[in-house]
Amino acid sequence: MAKTHHVRIRLNGAQKEADVDPRLLLVHLIRDVLGQTGTHVGCDTTNCGACTVLLDGRPIKSCTVFAVQADDEEIVTVEGMTSNGQLHPIQEGFHQEHGLQCGFCTPGMMISAQALLARNPNPTEEAIRWGISGNLCRCTGYQNIVKAIQYAAKKMQKGVTA
Ligand code: FES
Ligand code: FES
DSSP, X not given: OOOOEEEEEEETTEEEEEEEOTTOXXXXXXXXXXXXXXXXXXOSSSSSOTTEEEETTEEEETTSSBGGXXXXXXXXXXXXXXXXXXXXXXXXXXXXXXXXXXXXXXXXXHHHHHHHHHHOSSOXXXXXXXXXXXXXXXSSOSHHHXXXXXXXXXXXXXXXXX
16 A cells, blocks of 8 residues: 555644545545535546635645645635635525525535635626636526626625725
């Protein structure tokens, strides 16, 4: 068996450590070793975006990154979006605008939306569609996902100007 590596990550604000096989993918560290199963695995081949998480603030497909590459980094998954039991405006937007059907793509979609709104708080519809272009949804036709992100952008802007 290959030598294991000791990995330390900050996952949704909590320090976590594990000894991992060097080939272990980040998504499997998050789900199988650390037990946070909100991040989904749809394809395992960098296509669907269901596994999207923030690595040091950047959205990445965690099925394409080794766990050891995340050593000493900050990871945010869908579980880390709530604060004090309150839904994040993006989560609220998906609820209000019916931005999901089966929900499989939703965690990755919301993380991509979070990254988009962090770099562009007031995106056009086109910018939203580009922002989620790495995330595939087989159910919704995307229209309500776009509306959900527009809802969140408005609410977050109000929060800034209030
Ligand atoms: S599971 Fe990672 S992109 Fe599909
Ligand atoms: S809601 Fe089913 S894949 Fe997007």
